[in-house]
Amino acid sequence: MIDASDQSKDGMTTAASARDVLAVNGLEVVYNRAVRAVNGISISVQAGEIVALLGPNGAGKTTTLRAIGGFASHENARIAAGTVVFNGRDVTRLRPERRARLGIGIVPESGKIFERLSVGEHISAMSSWSDRQTVEQVLSMFPRLRERSAKLAGLLSGGERQMLAIAMTLSLRPSVLLIDELSLGLGPKVVDELLEKLLQIRASQQVAVLLVEQNVDKALEVADRCYMIAGGQIVTTAPAAELRGRPDVWSLLLGQDIGHHAQ
Amino acid sequence: MQPMTTERPAALHASTSPLRTAALPMLALAAVGISIPTVFPVGIVNEAAVVLLAVGAALGLQMLTGLAGQLSLGSAALMAVGAFTVGVTNSVAPGIPFVVLPLWAGIVGAAVGFLVGLPALRLRGFYLIIATLALHYIVLFVLQRVQESGPGVVGYIVQRPDLVADDVRWYYVLLAVALAVTVLTAGYKVSATGRAWQMMAHNEIAAEAMGIDIRRMKLQAFVLSSFLTALVGGLGAYTIGVVTYESYPLGLAISYIASIIIAGLGTTSATWLGAAFVIWIPLWVTRLLGAYGSVQNASVNAQIGVLIFGVSIIGFMMFAPGGLNALIATAWRRAISWVRVTR
Numbered sequence: 001m002i003d004a005s006d007q008s009k010d011g012m013t014t015a016a017s018a019r020d021v022l023a024v025n026g027l028e029v030v031y032n033r034a035v036r037a038v039n040g041i042s043i044s045v046q047a048g049e050i051v052a053l054l055g056p057n058g059a060g061k062t063t064t065l066r067a068i069g070g071f072a073s074h075e076n077a078r079i080a081a082g083t084v085v086f087n088g089r090d091v092t093r094l095r096p097e098r099r100a101r102l103g104i105g106i107v108p109e110s111g112k113i114f115e116r117l118s119v120g121e122h123i124s125a126m127s128s129w130s131d132r133q134t135v136e137q138v139l140s141m142f143p144r145l146r147e148r149s150a151k152l153a154g155l156l157s158g159g160e161r162q163m164l165a166i167a168m169t170l171s172l173r174p175s176v177l178l179i180d181e182l183s184l185g186l187g188p189k190v191v192d193e194l195l196e197k198l199l200q201i202r203a204s205q206q207v208a209v210l211l212v213e214q215n216v217d218k219a220l221e222v223a224d225r226c227y228m229i230a231g232g233q234i235v236t237t238a239p240a241a242e243l244r245g246r247p248d249v250w251s252l253l254l255g256q257d258i259g260h261h262a263q
Numbered sequence: 264m265q266p267m268t269t270e271r272p273a274a275l276h277a278s279t280s281p282l283r284t285a286a287l288p289m290l291a292l293a294a295v296g297i298s299i300p301t302v303f304p305v306g307i308v309n310e311a312a313v314v315l316l317a318v319g320a321a322l323g324l325q326m327l328t329g330l331a332g333q334l335s336l337g338s339a340a341l342m343a344v345g346a347f348t349v350g351v352t353n354s355v356a357p358g359i360p361f362v363v364l365p366l367w368a369g370i371v372g373a374a375v376g377f378l379v380g381l382p383a384l385r386l387r388g389f390y391l392i393i394a395t396l397a398l399h400y401i402v403l404f405v406l407q408r409v410q411e412s413g414p415g416v417v418g419y420i421v422q423r424p425d426l427v428a429d430d431v432r433w434y435y436v437l438l439a440v441a442l443a444v445t446v447l448t449a450g451y452k453v454s455a456t457g458r459a460w461q462m463m464a465h466n467e468i469a470a471e472a473m474g475i476d477i478r479r480m481k482l483q484a485f486v487l488s489s490f491l492t493a494l495v496g497g498l499g500a501y502t503i504g505v506v507t508y509e510s511y512p513l514g515l516a517i518s519y520i521a522s523i524i525i526a527g528l529g530t531t532s533a534t535w536l537g538a539a540f541v542i543w544i545p546l547w548v549t550r551l552l553g554a555y556g557s558v559q560n561a562s563v564n565a566q567i568g569v570l571i572f573g574v575s576i577i578g579f580m581m582f583a584p585g586g587l588n589a590l591i592a593t594a595w596r597r598a599i600s601w602v603r604v605t606r
Contacts, residue, residue: 116465129455
């Protein structure tokens with residue numbers, strides 16, 4: 001189903017680095033032709049890397065993630081400038097389902113599963129677009145899903161929903177996984193379990209992860225690198241190891257005193 | 264968002280063998296359908312024939328609304344398109360064999376459905392309903408002009424081929440078609456496309472994130488549903504024997520919506536009960552009211568029908584949102600557990 005015929009010519013030149021699986025260059029997203037929620041953000045994610053997008057409410061994290069996934073236009077938003085380059089290909093103008101098939105897997109914050117379908121129906125859906133081996137591999141990562149097969153997805157616990165959503169996305173064999181608020185509304189134990197899974201997924205499937213998180217401490221536990229976003233711009237970018245476990249992480253992030261500045 | 268119940272919605276049964284689960288009620292329907300002419304007089308058989316047409320049209324709507332989640336008031340207009348295709352083609356080229364014409368009606372309907380599907384790519388919910396309402400009036404306006412420039416008030420006369428001219432034989436033709444459409448709908452429901460439709464109906468964004476091209480899925484749903492509806496409309500022309508635009512009021516489209524809500528959205532076999540409900544309840548109510556002879560009076564029936572449908576839609580939505588399908592499933596489960604306990 002992947003159509004390579006419209007491979008854009010400038011796609012090759014805008015990629016920041018050959019190892020970047022995802023490169024966002026000078027992205028600007030405008031809501032309702034008026035509100036500039038994202039104002040010139042550049043992000044790169046390398047193969048197998050876990051990158052966290054951190055920042056306060058309304059900073060533009062989710063908007064950035066949705067624009068990468070191709071969902072900007074779904075909320076009266078528009079990409080006013082910049083490019084999204086995936087594996088050396090400019091996908092800025094592609095529709096979301098095309099990006100999903102190319103390998104940009106997105107797990108949105110809400111509405112990520114089909115509440116009125118059973119878990120079993122989710123699994124058969126996976127089998128309809130993916131090979132048996134992939135489905136088996138994904139399900140072996142989340143054994144609880146098979147136990148819940150007869151249950152409606154809408155009746156799953158928050159953690160199980162998140163697992164189902166991640167499993168669905170992984171069944172598409174993405175090379176980058178965009179996750180919006182992995183920890184939102186979940187208990188600390190569940191979050192730890194999910195983060196552990198994330199590390200396993202990265203190790204076993206060579207998937208890069210771009211994680212939008214409000215829970216900075218948790219995100220830093222697994223991330224290799226992080227970007228701090230505020231007011232639609234990148235304030236700081238730094239290796240996660242420099243920030244991990246520091247009580248003054250927020251002031252460090254917002255104080256722009258570490259790492260190198262983005263733009 | 265509908266309230267989440269602990270009960271599985273009827274529309275989305277997916278056990279290990281969904282087709283096998285669907286087979287038993289279908290066999291029961293076939294058995295009842297086959298035996299009706301042996302038990303009842305021809306008058307009832309003719310009414311049952313109208314029920315079978317409603318089954319076909321309602322299943323077409325189940326695909327579009329029940330599975331793909333696209334609301335439509337266009338069923339009556341599409342049936343009219345099918346009927347007029349048969350009527351006009353018949354009068355222009357009388358030599359065309361019977362078997363071809365309903366299929367041809369379906370193809371013309373599919374083309375209309377494609378055109379309706381295009382605006383549906385941008386419209387949802389209430390706005391889509393209004394757009395399909397506009398479709399209804401535009402199509403009927405055009406067909407009225409067609410009729411006036413052709414046979415006039417009498418309408419197009421359509422005769423069944425000799426082999427199936429007999430009412431009972433014709434009934435069996437319609438029964439076969441209704442069963443075929445039921446099998447097709449049940450098969451679609453568990454197919455990859457059918458599941459993609461349901462995913463799109465539940466959550467468009469999540470469906471797109473799963474790589475599903477929702478524009479294509481919507482167009483497919485509109486085209487297939489319109490094909491079936493217009494095909495049934497074409498068969499309806501043979502059933503009534505005459506094609507006139509007055510046979511397709513908006514109330515007809517509303518009755519099909521009522522039938523799928525009463526049956527349960529996305530159901531297949533239960534849709535037969537919904538169709539029987541919307542055809543027979545108004546008929547019997549008019550009879551019980553002493554309004555004999557109003558069987559031919561489409562407008563009175565339609566008015567009483569719309570009234571009954573309105574009340575039953577509200578009733579079902581409030582007290583049995585899963586429709587007859589869920590009620591029967593619950594009763595079946597209780598009966599089985601009761602048998603187990605008493606044994």
